[in-house]
Structure formats: structure tokens, C-alpha cells
Amino acid sequence: MAEFFNGFGASITRPTPIDQEVVWDKSQTIMSSTDRFGNITNVNQAFVDVSEYDAVELIGKPHNIIRHPDMPKIVFKVLWDNILAGRNFHAIIKNLTKTGKYYWVITDFVTQRNILGEVIGIEAKRRSVEQRVIDEHIAPLYQTLLKLEKLGGMELSSRYFKGFLDKQKKNYPDYVMDILQDNKEALLVSADENIALSDQEISDDIFAELEESAKRKNFFARLFASANLF
Template sequence: METNLRHVIDEEVKWDKTKTIVSKTDIYGTILYANDVFSKTCEYSTIELIGEPHNIIRHPDMPKVAFKALWDALKKGENFHAIVKNLTRTGRYYWVITDFTIDKDSEGKVVGYTARRKAVPNGVVKKIEPVYKTLLDIEKLKGEKASELYFEAYLNEEVGKNYNDFVVDLFNEELSKEEEEKNKKEINSLKKGLNWFFFGEANPN
């Protein structure tokens, strides 16, 4: 498909941020399933998405080191969370927090991955975007390895957490702020954790 031919537009696509975007891939990242929310948000039909590499929605603003951290974790058998800026068919973007889980067959062999995505608070984007831009700039000027080493040092020295914990904590902190601003009495999503966030909807899509 025209992944590398799209004109990138600095405009967020309109989508229902109360919904969950779901996709399944094989171990190589080939899309096997995409729910209607995914198709509508990325502006491809489900038929167009099936059989395509998942990087069909990779936005050029995303540093490669973020995806390396993802694949390193999944190959170790670890579930993973990531904050990602994705690219739509028309060149627009949408930010999500993704919960990646590992799919296994009856014998325990890894056969693929399931990704569930939710919209993120604006505060998350404001904090993560400059970090990703720095990593991308290093990647372009100094190479992927330099970007990776910088990111490791950044997480150790300035954050004190690994990428997964950094993402989860950042999301929870910003969601908490949004909830406080709306004067909600309880923040059930934070108390129940991200597991509720991705799996506990009354009518998941």
C-alpha cells in the first residue's frame, strides 16, 4: 500500500475517543483482525488492512527506538504498553495508549499479539511529544543506536523507570488530572488500573 507516499497533515483525525481500537497480528506484525473502530479511525477498510504489516499506520514522527522497546519486550514474553502517534490513510494522526498482549496456542506457543488502544489525555501528548522529537532528531543525525542509548540514559537518569512503567505512570497521572478538573468524585479507572481500562467496558468493541 501507499504507506510511504502519503502526504502528512498536521491535523488530528476525528474519532470516537470513548471506544477501544483493537487489532490482532501474527508474530511478524501482519494484521489478522481489525475491529470497526480501528478501520474507521485509520481510514482504511477492514479488508484493506487484513494481510498488511501493522506499520502501515506508523507515523513518521515516531522514533524507531519506541518500537524496538515494544518488540524486545514481546519477544521476552512480556506484555507491554506504549504511547503511539499513528498515521491515517489521509495523512492525519491520532494518539493512543496501547496495551499489547501475547496470544498463545493450546501448547503455549506464541502465535501472535493483540493490541487494544485508547485515546490519551492531552497532557500525555504534551509530555511525550518532545521526548519523541528528541529521539527522532538523534536518530536522523546520529543513527538508531545513538537514539537507543540516549533513551536508555534518559529513562535511567531523568525518569528512573523503564519505558513501560514510564508510560503507565504518565498516563495515570494525566488521567487523574483530567478527572480532577471535571470534579469527579472517584477515579475508578485508576483504582481498577489499566486492566479495567482495556478490558472492563460494558460493551467493548
């Protein structure tokens, strides 16, 4: 086990991951709130149950207490770049429980702003993801990104990620929506670290939800329709 520190100086023991999914009620919506720095300010009972932490252990702690080492760093960079720009975001994430188990979720991140338009907090709602989506799409992609990060850091994984999405002819949010809907065209390109990296400059916009398409808005609204605030 390893220790890291939260913003208040208290040490937190990070569990050693084990290859076992936690048992949880996948009909539930897992919810949490954080400040703009990622420190947890509120959680619902579903979050407590699946994470295996008590609520008192979570409040005030950095949200990365549940970050799983199988997650590529580039995914969180993209996530935070969008959130700090004031954009809502959706991502498929593997999380870590207190005992080292894991769980996969699709997360809807919604930013909270003050009257000046500055981001002051984030609300996150999470639903379960079908195993098919993980096995056929997300796990191979994230494993490739992790391998590339070990070889050349986030610069290399970012280049690959952009090229992967560019060949899919969609941005990351639309890619996520398609694989969740079992769109047979969602995986036009297999995730493979041996694919030659393009020298073409691809904009960071491919990671962003710059415009809210009606199709995407309706899809995620239906997905999280049953979620109530804490």
C-alpha cells in the same frame, strides 16, 4: 506518496502525513490482531473508523501501514523486543490514517502463545491519550529521540532513552503509567537532545515489563476494562 510491499507482494500506498488530527470517537477502544510477523488478521469497527481504511484494505497487510514517521524507531524496537520475548507491553504511539492525518493512543499489547510457549500472535487494544500527556511529556521525548536517530541511528537514541528513564528512576511501562495518571513527579528530567549522554552501561531491562506490579496491573486493567473482543 511512497509505496512499500506487504508479505503477499501487493503494493500499498503510504499517505503523505499532514499536521491534522483525525476526528474520532475517543470513548471507543480500537482493537486489532496480528500474526507474529505483524500482519493484520482482525480489526474492530473502531479501528476501521479511525484509520479511514476499509476492513478489506487492512486484513493481511503489515500493521506498519499505520506507522507515523514522527515515531522514533527505538520505540518500535523496544516494543517488538518485548513482544517476541513473550511479554505483554504498553506504549504510547502516534498513528497515521489513510488520508495522512494522525491520532495518538495508549496501546495494550498482549501476546498469544501456542502450547510450546511460542508467540504466534498479538492482540492490541488502544485508548485515546489526553493532549496534556502528549504535549508535556511524549511529544518532546519522541522529538528528541528522532533527532538523535538522524544523528547517530538507534544506538544513540537507545543510549539517550535508557539514560532518560534511569534518571526518572523507573522503567518505560511505569513512566507511561505515571504520566497517564498525571503524576507530578513523572517528568523529573526534561527531554533535551543536548543533555550529555552517560557512559554508564544501562541494562535493556529498563525497557521491559519484567515483573507485573500490582499497581501497574490494576491501572491498565481499569484503563482497558470496557474493551470487548471485536
